[in-house]
Amino acid sequence: MTGAITWEFVTAIGGVLGVLLGLWRYLEARIIRAELAAQEIRKDLEQRLALLNSTISAVQLMSAEKYASRDVVKETEERIVSELERMRDSLDRLSARVDNVMHSRGPVKQLGA
Structure with a gap:
């Protein structure tokens, strides 16, 4: 080029x-x-x-x-359990009272005997 x-x-x-x-x-x-x-x-x-x-x-x-939150459920469960324990204690006392009444009355008479 x-x-x-x-x-x-x-x-x-x-x-x-x-x-x-x-x-x-x-x-x-x-x-x-x-x-x-x-x-x-x-x-x-x-x-x-x-x-x-x-x-x-x-x-x-x-x-x-x-x-419900976990805290609310736990609190409710604790309340229910404490009520059930209170009811059990009441039933135990009632049972003891019935036993005392039955023992103080003496032997039970059989009907028809």
Whole structure:
């Protein structure tokens, strides 16, 4: 290449630059479309996450309102057990009183004997 630049050479350089520019624009457009799609997906995921968070909050609130806590259940159980023990003690005393009354009356007479 010792001579002047020919039109063929300029055309070839222009063609290569045109192809590179076209490839650049094509890739840039694909990147922009991918970024827009990613933004849409992100918005959708954020909406779903917000819905999931509100659902979880509603379930937690319902559980707190509907079901008793462990402390309440334990306290209720202790009250029931103490009442049952008190009733057992009352029945034991009643049984002892009935036994005392029966022993103080003497032997039981049989009917028809």
